[in-house]
Amino acid sequence: MIVDVPLRAKPLDPHLQEVLGEIYGSHEVQRLRKGFYIKRGWAFDDYIDCVVISEWPSQDVAEDMKKEFGLEKALNYLCDENRAPDYGVCDSPEQFYRKYGKQLVNDVRQYCVCFCEIRREDQSEWGGWRYHKWGPYIGTQKPQHEYLYDDKHIEKVYTWHIYQVDINKERCVRCKKEARHEREFAEGTFKICTDCLYFFTQQLRKEKRKKVK
Numbered sequence: 001m002i003v004d005v006p007l008r009a010k011p012l013d014p015h016l017q018e019v020l021g022e023i024y025g026s027h028e029v030q031r032l033r034k035g036f037y038i039k040r041g042w043a044f045d046d047y048i049d050c051v052v053i054s055e056w057p058s059q060d061v062a063e064d065m066k067k068e069f070g071l072e073k074a075l076n077y078l079c080d081e082n083r084a085p086d087y088g089v090c091d092s093p094e095q096f097y098r099k100y101g102k103q104l105v106n107d108v109r110q111y112c113v114c115f116c117e118i119r120r121e122d123q124s125e126w127g128g129w130r131y132h133k134w135g136p137y138i139g140t141q142k143p144q145h146e147y148l149y150d151d152k153h154i155e156k157v158y159t160w161h162i163y164q165v166d167i168n169k170e171r172c173v174r175c176k177k178e179a180r181h182e183r184e185f186a187e188g189t190f191k192i193c194t195d196c197l198y199f200f201t202q203q204l205r206k207e208k209r210k211k212v213k
Contacts, residue, residue: 045176050165110166119155123147124149
C-alpha cells in the first residue's frame with residue numbers, strides 16, 4: 001500500500017543539515033499525492049519521521065524468497081520486467097504512478113516514493129547528471145547520450161526511490177530503526193532503539209573510565 005509518512009522539517013544530524021542545505025539550497029519536501037513526494041536532491045530517508053524498514057525493498061523481498069523458495073524463485077522475481085524497481089528514471093511522477101501505482105497500492109507492505117526533478121538547463125557542459133547510475137529509464141523521450149546535457153531534445157526527467165516504511169512505529173532519533181527506549185541527554189529527552197541505547201551506554205562507560213584514570 002502507498003502511505004503518507006510523517007516528515008521532519010530537516011535531518012536531525014546538524015552536520016547533515018548543513019551539508020544537504022548547502023548542496024540543495026532547501027530542506028523543503030512537497031507532497032504530490034498520497035505517499036508521493038518531491039524534493040531538491042536526494043537523501044529523502046533522512047526526512048522520514050517513522051521507521052524505515054528498507055531503502056531497497058525489492059532486494060529484501062528477494063532475500064526472503066531465496067530463504068523460503070530457493071535462488072531460482074528469487075532471481076525470477078528480480079528479473080520480472082513488470083516489478084517496480086526500487087529506483088529509476090521517469091518522465092514524470094504521473095508516468096511512474098500509471099505504470100507501478102496499482103502494484104504498490106495492492107501490496108500489503110507500506111511504501112512511499114520520493115522524486116527528484118533533473119533539468120537539462122541546470123547541467124554543466126562537463127560532467128553533470130547521467131542516466132546509467134540511476135536505474136532503468138521508463139520514459140518515452142528516447143535518450144541518445146550518457147549525459148542529460150547532451151540530449152538537447154529532453155528538458156527534464158525525474159528520478160524516483162521507493163522506501164518501505166512502517167508509519168505505526170516511532171523512529172529512533174539516531175538511525176532508521178524502531179525507537180523502544182526513552183533517554184535523557186544533554187540536548188534533551190529522545191527516543192532511541194536498542195542498538196543505539198547500547199552504543200550510548202558504552203560511550204558513557206568509556207567516559208567514566210577516562211575520568212577515573
